[in-house]
Amino acid sequence: MDILETSAYDRRQRRNTTCVLFLYLLPFFTSCAIYFYLWIPDSAPSLLAAGIKAAPILCLVLLVLSYNERRSLVGVAGGLLLSAGGDFCLIWPELFIHGMGCFALAHLVYSISFLSSRFSATSSSVSFFILYLILWLFGIGMYAYLVPFLRLDPEADVLVPAIGGYILLIVIMATLAARTRRPLILLGSLVFIASDLTIALTKFNVFDLESKKHIIMTTYYLAQLMIALGDVKAALEEEADDIHKWKRS
Numbered sequence: 001m002d003i004l005e006t007s008a009y010d011r012r013q014r015r016n017t018t019c020v021l022f023l024y025l026l027p028f029f030t031s032c033a034i035y036f037y038l039w040i041p042d043s044a045p046s047l048l049a050a051g052i053k054a055a056p057i058l059c060l061v062l063l064v065l066s067y068n069e070r071r072s073l074v075g076v077a078g079g080l081l082l083s084a085g086g087d088f089c090l091i092w093p094e095l096f097i098h099g100m101g102c103f104a105l106a107h108l109v110y111s112i113s114f115l116s117s118r119f120s121a122t123s124s125s126v127s128f129f130i131l132y133l134i135l136w137l138f139g140i141g142m143y144a145y146l147v148p149f150l151r152l153d154p155e156a157d158v159l160v161p162a163i164g165g166y167i168l169l170i171v172i173m174a175t176l177a178a179r180t181r182r183p184l185i186l187l188g189s190l191v192f193i194a195s196d197l198t199i200a201l202t203k204f205n206v207f208d209l210e211s212k213k214h215i216i217m218t219t220y221y222l223a224q225l226m227i228a229l230g231d232v233k234a235a236l237e238e239e240a241d242d243i244h245k246w247k248r249s
Helices: 003-038 047-066 076-090 093-114 126-150 156-179 183-203 212-248
Strands: none
Touching (some): 003 047, 003 212, 047 076, 047 212, 076 093, 076 212, 126 156, 126 183, 183 212
16 A cells, blocks of 8 residues: 555545544433433432433443443543542532542542553653643642631531542642643643532632533533543554554564
């Protein structure tokens, strides 16, 4: 196969891949539409409400697994599955700590995944070190700002260290996402931080937003979608590299 034939083949493959990916994403967009259409109030927690809320993330789990030859839950798919568990728990206010624990584990799994060979990156430039510094200063500042409000909560003894640990894990995740130099992964991690920040500021009475749930869920689903697509893109590039190596051999 000469260079022109290879180039045309690659273009066809990219076009076909885009069409297939769009079809794979239809369940995600459909389940998101169902969630926002039904808009079950927080005052009516139920197994149905939990399932509807977690459904879009479970669709992303299946998407990532479909592009992962090993069909493994170790990696981004595992982080998504833990996130779905967090969604399920957070339907009930009394399970807030459990839900936060699920998301903390999800960030840990994402972080480990971003260190894998699939996301290996070249040495970081000065601009990326500045970004790392901004992320860590933001995390420290946000925790210091929240602590006085957390101490007013009846469960302050648990929340103060738990929120600190959670912020540490999400900042580590965002730092490693930046290290991958993959725009979708990095943007997904930053939007995830924005979603969690909105939860923290409204839940612990820093201020109130009339449309807080809209902001939280829109940014949350968007963040998870970008992380999932970033993983899919990395998997496709990995597969393409293997094919090209095989052709040259």
